[in-house]
Structure formats: structure tokens, C-alpha cells
Amino acid sequence: MLPTPALEIASLSRRFGETVAVRNVSLAVDRGALLCLAGHSGCGKSSLLRLIAGVDAPDAGIIRIDGQEVAGPKGFVEPEQRRIGFVFQDYALFPHLTVQENVRFGLRGMARSDAILRAREMLDGVGLGGHAHRYPHELSGGEQQRVALARALAPSPRLILMDEPFSNLDRALREGVRRDTVSLIRELGTTAIIVSHDPEEALSLGDQVVLMRSGEIVQSGTAYDLYDRPNGTYAASFFAACNNLPGLVTNGHIETAIGVLPLAGRLSDGDRVAVLVRPSAIDVSPRHEGESLAFKVTARQMRGEMEAVWVAIPGLDVPLEIRSISRLPANVGHVAVQMRPEQAMIFKV
Numbered sequence: 001m002l003p004t005p006a007l008e009i010a011s012l013s014r015r016f017g018e019t020v021a022v023r024n025v026s027l028a029v030d031r032g033a034l035l036c037l038a039g040h041s042g043c044g045k046s047s048l049l050r051l052i053a054g055v056d057a058p059d060a061g062i063i064r065i066d067g068q069e070v071a072g073p074k075g076f077v078e079p080e081q082r083r084i085g086f087v088f089q090d091y092a093l094f095p096h097l098t099v100q101e102n103v104r105f106g107l108r109g110m111a112r113s114d115a116i117l118r119a120r121e122m123l124d125g126v127g128l129g130g131h132a133h134r135y136p137h138e139l140s141g142g143e144q145q146r147v148a149l150a151r152a153l154a155p156s157p158r159l160i161l162m163d164e165p166f167s168n169l170d171r172a173l174r175e176g177v178r179r180d181t182v183s184l185i186r187e188l189g190t191t192a193i194i195v196s197h198d199p200e201e202a203l204s205l206g207d208q209v210v211l212m213r214s215g216e217i218v219q220s221g222t223a224y225d226l227y228d229r230p231n232g233t234y235a236a237s238f239f240a241a242c243n244n245l246p247g248l249v250t251n252g253h254i255e256t257a258i259g260v261l262p263l264a265g266r267l268s269d270g271d272r273v274a275v276l277v278r279p280s281a282i283d284v285s286p287r288h289e290g291e292s293l294a295f296k297v298t299a300r301q302m303r304g305e306m307e308a309v310w311v312a313i314p315g316l317d318v319p320l321e322i323r324s325i326s327r328l329p330a331n332v333g334h335v336a337v338q339m340r341p342e343q344a345m346i347f348k349v
């Protein structure tokens with residue numbers, strides 16, 4: 001028999017007037033797994049998190065935690081009874097309580113001496129053992145985030161929910177805090193759901209990534225599934241900018257403005273397709289004007305590790321964007337471009 005998932009959601013919906021914030025969402029998260037909920041602002045990520053936490057109730061559908069129905073036809077389990085930890089975007093620390101008291105707040109009901117020991121253990125775990133008696137305003141943003149994490153994890157929740165937990169940190173700090181957070185969650189074996197609108201963060205964080213749009217799940221899978229095998233143009237473009245080339249199936253292959261691709265999937269002559277190619281999946285090399293397959297460079301931008309190059313392609317409305325790690329000569333005016341066929345994503349239109 002398969003193990004019971006830590007969280008199971010079936011056909012969940014929540015509507016606010018005309019707006020359907022969550023529409024027929026179903027998903028399962030294995031115990032100890034980390035799921036990242038990704039999507040643009042307003043797609044329903046926070047609404048879904050609130051339903052799981054129990055601070056809001058669904059109009060339809062079922063939520064089960066460790067096999068126990070917490071929302072659905074059998075009734076509704078109050079948030080305090082769900083044993084869920086929550087880390088808010090702004091951390092929501094109590095300003096008048098010390099760091100240790102903030103962590104102990106999550107341990108109401110435990111004997112005082114045990115709570116102090118547990119708070120100390122958690123603060124050591126997030127590297128803040130020496131800051132126990134400080135107040136939140138005496139901490140940096142990264143330290144406040146770690147206190148919020150320690151507070152949420154201290155009561156050993158069945159599930160931890162984190163709403164954009166890294167978005168208030170500056171870029172230099174974010175990656176380190178992200179790594180430490182994930183390693184602590186993994187060490188404790190806690191099942192976690194992290195909301196992010198940042199595509200790179202979503203790909204790097206979770207065992208499982210769920211992409212939402214207008215309250216619905218667009219695609220769910222590993223980061224590799226979503227990035228390498230998106231199920232449509234929306235998922236392909238969400239995780240990285242793509243060039244969108246119109247293609248036509250002709251004589252058993254796909255013709256585009258920058259070359260021909262072998263036929264993939266169930267397509268036949270005359271079918272129109274969208275060929276999505278990431279800027280990094282196109283090779284570029286110098287050519288002389290007038291040579292066959294020489295395209296004009298319209299702009300270049302040095303980005304350090306790579307260079308962004310835009311190239312005018314006859315038949316395309318917008319210049320083709322290429323990101324190249326090999327250097328082009330400073331005075332290059334025309335280039336040849338070559339897309340890597342295995343990295344082209346083809347969708348019937």
C-alpha cells in the first residue's frame with residue numbers, strides 16, 4: 001500500500017464574488033517533501049495556502065493532512081488544531097517579545113522549562129543562540145526570517161507553510177538564507193509548502209513545483225519537468241524568457257525563420273506550431289554581411305557571465321534574443337544563428 005501523503009487536496013475551490021481564487025485544485029505532497037507553489041501575482045497561491053492553514057474555508061473540495069480530513073464534507077478542523085506552522089512574508093514577529101519569547105509563543109501548552117529548552121534548541125538550529133534576548137528590531141531581516149522559521153518549526157508541525165518567505169531579503173542575502181532554510185527543514189523532515197513568484201527560486205527550492213494561473217494548476221512536477229518539458233507556452237515562458245517562432249510542418253519537418261527542426265509528436269504537413277526557444281539554446285557565430293544565413297545584430301548587452309545579443313530575423317516581428325557564453329568580436333555586425341533542436345519546445349497552435 002502507498003504511504004499516506006502528508007497533504008492531499010482534492011477538487012478544491014474558493015470563490016470571492018466573481019473571482020475564482022482557487023479552481024478545482026488537486027495535489028498531493030509526500031511526507032518530508034518540499035513543494036513550491038509558483039505563479040504570477042493574483043494566481044491564487046496565498047488563497048490556497050490560507051485554505052490549507054484553515055484561516056479560510058473552501059466552497060468545495062477536500063483537504064486531508066496525514067490522512068485526516070481537515071476541510072470537506074465531514075467538517076472543518078480549526079487552524080490551531082491542524083498542527084501547521086506558518087511563516088509570513090513579513091515574518092509577523094511580536095515586537096514587544098524577545099527572540100526567545102517569540103519562539104516560545106508557538107509552544108503554549110508546553111511546560112515552561114521544556115519550552116525554554118526547545119526554544120534554545122531551535123534558536124541554535126538557526127544559528128541565533130546568542131540573540132535569544134534581543135528584540136526583533138535589533139535583528140537584521142535575515143535574522144528575523146530565521147526567528148520566524150524557528151517559531152514555526154518549534155512545535156514540530158505536521159506541515160510548514162511559507163508565503164514568499166525570502167522576498168523581503170536583499171538579493172545578496174537571499175540565496176544563503178534560502179539554502180539554510182531548506183537544509184533545516186530537510187534535517188527536521190518537515191513537509192513544506194513554499195510560495196514564490198520568482199521562477200528561479202521556484203525551480204531551485206522544491207522537490208515538486210506547482211505552477212498556478214487564474215486559480216488553476218497549469219502544471220505540476222519536478223523542476224526539470226517544468227523547465228525542460230513544459231506542457232504549453234505559458235509554463236515554458238513562466239520559467240524563462242523564450243523566443244516564440246512560428247513554425248509550419250512541411251515535408252515531414254518543421255520550418256522556422258531560423259532553420260528547420262525534425263518533426264516531433266503527432267503533427268502532420270500543414271500544421272502550424274509555436275516553436276519556443278530559450279535565449280541560451282541558440283548558438284551564435286560571426287558572419288560577413290551578404291553571406292547566406294547572415295543576420296544583422298541590432299543590440300548587445302554585456303551581462304558578465306554571458307552576453308545578450310539581439311538579432312533581426314526577416315519574418316519575425318521582434319528581434320531574436322540569444323544569450324551566449326562565447327565572446328563575439330567587438331565589431332561584429334552580422335551573425336549566423338543555430339538553435340539546438342533538442343532544446344526547442346514545440347506546441348501546436
Ligand SMILES: Nc1ncnc2c1ncn2[C@@H]1O[C@H](COP(=O)(O)OP(=O)(O)OP(=O)(O)O)[C@@H](O)[C@H]1O
Binds near residue numbers: 016043
Ligand atoms: N478576501 C478576498 N476577497 C476578494 N477577493 C480576494 C480575496 N482574497 C483573494 N482575492 C482575489 O483572489 C485572487 C487570488 O488572490 P491571491 O492573493 O490568492 O493571489 P496570489 O497568487 O497569492 O497573489 P500575490 O502573489 O500577489 O500574493 C485575486 O484575484 C485576489 O484579488
